[in-house]
Amino acid sequence: MAINTIxxxxxxxxxxxxxxxxIEKLLIKASAxxxxxxxIGELLVGYKEGTKEGKNRKYLQVFMDKPTVSVLPVxxxxxxxxxSIFLQLKKEGRPIPVNDLWIAAQTIETxxxxxxxxxxxxxxxxxxxxxxxxxxx
Numbered sequence: 001m002a003i004n005t006i007x008x009x010x011x012x013x014x015x016x017x018x019x020x021x022x023i024e025k026l027l028i029k030a031s032a033x034x035x036x037x038x039x040i041g042e043l044l045v046g047y048k049e050g051t052k053e054g055k056n057r058k059y060l061q062v063f064m065d066k067p068t069v070s071v072l073p074v075x076x077x078x079x080x081x082x083x084s085i086f087l088q089l090k091k092e093g094r095p096i097p098v099n100d101l102w103i104a105a106q107t108i109e110t111x112x113x114x115x116x117x118x119x120x121x122x123x124x125x126x127x128x129x130x131x132x133x134x135x136x137x
Contacts (some may be wrong), residue, residue: 007034007107008073008132009100009116017059026115026130033069038102040071072106076090081105085124090092096120 006026008016013035016023027033034079036048047053064071082105089095096104104124107114113128115120121129 002100003111005034005112005114006030006115007036007103007110008039008116009114009121010039011117012065012115013039013043015117023115026118027068032067032112033066034072034110035064036072036103036106037074038099038106042099055087072110074106075101075109075110078102078105079109083106088125089123092123096123104125121131 001023012020012023015028040060044083047056047060050056063069082101084110085104085108086101088100089101101124102120103116104114104121104127106112107128108126111128113130115130121127128135
């Protein structure tokens with residue numbers, strides 16, 4: 001699968017900051033990188049719980065200022081996709097965390113590939129999920 005437009009999950013962004021070369025290569029190859037407002041919310045929680053909030057916020061701002069990076073808001077279309085995924089996974093008895101449902105919905109909405117190390121995303125129908133080296137630990 002060619003990587004063109006990607007959406008970074010929270011753990012993928014964190015791995016990137018920690019020097020993950022696989023994520024770095026994907027970012028270089030991508031023509032567009034999306035960062036969900038939901039992901040930003042999760043990151044901010046972590047920053048506020050930690051001891052390096054200011055430093056982490058600066059890193060995040062530098063990342064968001066890159067010309068290929070865009071922040072995605074939640075839209076009505078996102079909500080429609082979210083509700084469909086939520087109900088299908090509930091019916092199948094395979095729920096995943098609510099924030100991850102929003103992230104999956106935005107990935108589907110933008111026809112992107114989700115970059116994540118979370119295995120539970122495999123349950124989401126019609127989700128284009130990164131299957132590269134070391135993915136989905």
